[in-house]
Amino acid sequence: MSRKKVTFADIAEYTNFSKTTISRYFNNPDSLTIENQEKIAQALDELGYQENKLARVLANGKSEFVGIIVPNIYLHYYAEMLNQILSTYGEHNYKFLVFIGDNDKKIEQTYINELLAYKIEGLIVLSHTTTSEELASYQIPVVTIERESAHVCSVCTDNYLGGVQATSLLIKNNCSRLIHINSNTPEYVPAYGRIRGFEDTCKTSNVPYEIITADFGPTYDSTVEHIGRIFNRIEQMGDEKKGIFFANDTYTNIFLNFIIRKYGSLPPHYRLVGFDNSPIASEAVFPITTIGQQIETMVRNAMELLILQMNEMKKRVPKPLSAPIHRQVAPVLIQRDTTDPCTM
């Protein structure tokens, strides 16, 4: 397996083709017959030829690099999104340069400038650090996932529908008081749709409701402390059947743990629905009913929008999109043990 320098001349001699033919194989393979392409490919393998892709990128500008910027991969939601994006390599052959944004705008912009210097073909952005207006100014294909995206193409979960699904199930479970628990979410963030979906459904069905928002702090422990306080407050409300819709599965699990440590089981006057279908929803002491984001479908849509733009850039006279394309993916209701069995 030792790798020595193999030149076009070596390949030509080995295959009995001319150097021009070998050159055409690399720069315009379709001008050769399939048989000849295969002969040369086999010779390259036998000779241990080590292609220098960088030289080709310089010549034709197609780096096959795509940059990804995620805020973190500590949260399973981002890890799974990244997992699905990276797994498209087998299908599309793009190589991914991955960067953890983590809210430091200066480092994020240094990184984007580096990516541009390496001639990336496109950029997938999940972090919230850089505005879509700034992203658009880089004049390369961009798609964002689940974030502000006024000036660039985007894919989002239909968060409003998710809120409606969760709330409708709790109403069908005959909950007489509905509660939504969320962090302080600005209205321009896509996830705000969950709050609107909850509120509209409660109003339409004429069920009394309450929205509890709080700053849960930066750590898991601070979140537990805040949810504990909310649990104590809700416990004061008495025994009426409460349906609680949480902004995510982590909050739901923490609340469920407070219930179990007090009651030893899930009493019938609590019904809970989470959001995300993250692993903790399955791993909880009673598996949690949740709204699942279709991450695979979201990633497929994101790659479609990105490839559409990247292919356009390869044309002799690329025509940029007249307006950014925005796609929404419907979430799915996954019923488990924190709600009553119910056909929706």
Add this chain to the structure above:
Amino acid sequence: MSRKKVTFADIAEYTNFSKTTISRYFNNPDSLTIENQEKIAQALDELGYQENKLARVLANGKSEFVGIIVPNIYLHYYAEMLNQILSTYGEHNYKFLVFIGDNDKKIEQTYINELLAYKIEGLIVLSHTTTSEELASYQIPVVTIERESAHVCSVCTDNYLGGVQATSLLIKNNCSRLIHINSNTPEYVPAYGRIRGFEDTCKTSNVPYEIITADFGPTYDSTVEHIGRIFNRIEQMGDEKKGIFFANDTYTNIFLNFIIRKYGSLPPHYRLVGFDNSPIASEAVFPITTIGQQIETMVRNAMELLILQMNEMKKRVPKPLSAPIHRQVAPVLIQRDTTDPCTM
């Protein structure tokens, strides 16, 4: 923010330096004074100069690319490892090309060949697909993390010590019967050290013990099913105080959930210790005592070993290491609610 082509001539005119000086700035900046470097850097910024790093890589071979191959990032352990590796960008400036190996050897090797064609400087391998002998044959700097590594540099947790820590705590908790639960782990895998650490500690302390291994299947649900059977079997053993050390926190949490659903609480005749300190250990209904791998320290060691090799490759006459360097990182015992409070 529009980006037009800016040439060396433009920069020379703008700064009143010669084109030779501008060229030296890019190829040998230390030959200029700091003041002049800063003047040129500021001019580049003002002119909106877009560096073409690929051209420089071709000239000097320093791509600043490092490849990472992970088996998946579904498991939090790999996600956190990747998180820590990517976060070294701020310090070392390496750009990471990330690939999900996922046990398909053919795709993994296609990908490695692509990475070589893009002139990566080094490779970090967490997947088990390619043997260390094959990795060594690529003749580029390699470091593996927590896997077979006979022929390349590596970083591992001291798994044996972890097994000793967990088992010693259970013995101090006065458990009269010790049980270890693990999947079928081959002896050449670093994690096998956990089993040896458990067994040696039980023998030294003369405590009766049992090792239960099983094939838990490919999914979370199949794992739950198998752990459920093991739970029923252990329940038959009666009320003596059982100390159970699990191969990971996921198994521990599933077992704990079976206990809670039966007893409504954690009875005093069960004491549990997990491994990994993954989020589920904190998020369980009773936070789980566990052996934490020091992932940040492991990644720091891995980057040190990689950079050592990569810097050597940049010398005019690189001297390869005479033998691969292997480093072990001590794990830490994290006591939570599934064991009795105890000073170790």
